[in-house]
Amino acid sequence: MKGWNDFEIGAILFPFANNGEEALESHNNERDYTPESSFKASVAHWRVEKPVHNSEICINCFNCWVYCPDAAILARDEKLRGVDYVHCKGCGICVDVCPTNPKSLLMFSDHEDNQNALKNWPQKEEKKKN
């Protein structure tokens, strides 16, 4: 652990070990992030519930990806690939905007195992008749 006299003055963090301009050229997964960067350091301590992604129902509409305020929805090769729990704050917005029936993202307790959650997924809801 660093002491107060070990770090750069000004409470400054450097996200990239070196060559920031080069880093911008590459995909964020391949960049040379420092451990202090908000890419590597967890910023999700206060999450109580987490969204779980069900790829069986997901239609890859990217609504959740657009609306997530923390860029914590993982999209690769034009497919939704779940949630980045190092950055997800558990706000539930992604679940709210998911249009499928049943929803392809649902909130579970942060301690719930994702496999269990997927097993207990709710059935399609009947359309409400007036």
Next chain:
Amino acid sequence: MASAVELQEIEVWDGNMAASHALRQAQIDVVAAYPITPSTPIVQNYGSFVSNGYVDGEFVMVESEHAAMSACVGAAAAGGRVATATSSQGFALMVEVLYQASGMRLPIVLNLVNRALASPLNIHGDHSDMYLGRDAGWINLCTCNPQEAYDFNLMAFRIAEDMEVRIPTIVNQDGFLSSHTAQNVRPLSDEVAYKFIGDYQSKNSLLDFNKPATYGAQAEEDWHFEHKAQLHSALMHSSRVIEKVFGEFAKLTGRKYNLIETYDIEDAEVAVFALGTTVESARVAAKNARKRGIKAGVATIRSFRPFPYAELGNALKNLKAIAIMDKSLPAGAMGALFNEVGTSLYQVKDSKHPILSNYIYGLGERDLTQVDLENIFKELQENAQAGKLTHPTQQFIGLRGPKLSFC
């Protein structure tokens, strides 16, 4: 390239004009400002320097002092030399952002033209705003007149921007008494002044795209303490650099400033300790007191933050009685200066423990007269002879109604 201004050997400037010229000579990249009495002319003069081609940098007009300091923080983090000016309520509005500036270690220079805080509304000078910013982590320099307002502005850039320091710096001057009183000022030529300050060296500039930086990130209980301790340590050690800059300035101009300024203190038995323009009045009163057989002296400090505990304790330790003058509302305590001077004397070895008294004066620019100071020296003399306080510790000078005193 900005045009130079041909200055006379002696100019007749008030404190605000003196500060404006110092800012102009520093060739600042960004000044963001919002006007407020009595500091308005500083940025007003500066604005006319900009529009007449005497300044190359940007002059940003914003909608409040909070925005002014925010723009200064942004510009300084981006990597530029930055300054502004304010007073009183405007300074109060800036306070939130002052902590951002010091926490991010951005060497901004702020001219604080000291003025009372409302309510009741008052546009005149006292030191309330200086104390409001006391714990914001800025270096605080104190001046007594236009010449010093000029000199300290030049030195403020050197001190704040020193690579060992990198702490934003306030130059205080008394509202109206210094800011609006024209006196002879001996300026440096533009070239010499700029050479003294030097080119701006940026550190971790946001515009260095090759080394992206996150400023002001969140640090909860796990790291916040360490960052604040680092700032405190740098502040406490900055007096070394302040003295170095004082020394270099003296070589250049012959005007020598010291962390502690004393007047006739060597053989004095009693002394008045004050800040700002009061120091000059107190010197006159001390001279007159000597004619009456009182061994009187005067002391002040040039840097209120960092507070020069050891140097001050040493300068005052052999006195018999000291009056500590606070030009601000102590609000339920002894005056701020009283507490700090007292601490200095308790910290220093072999102190004779002078008898200390606290005078509250000049709120909202209530006059402090020579008669008032004469009475203070008389009371000090009585204390010195009795070897103890002969009156309450804290007394109010020039207040209408029944006498107010405490403790």
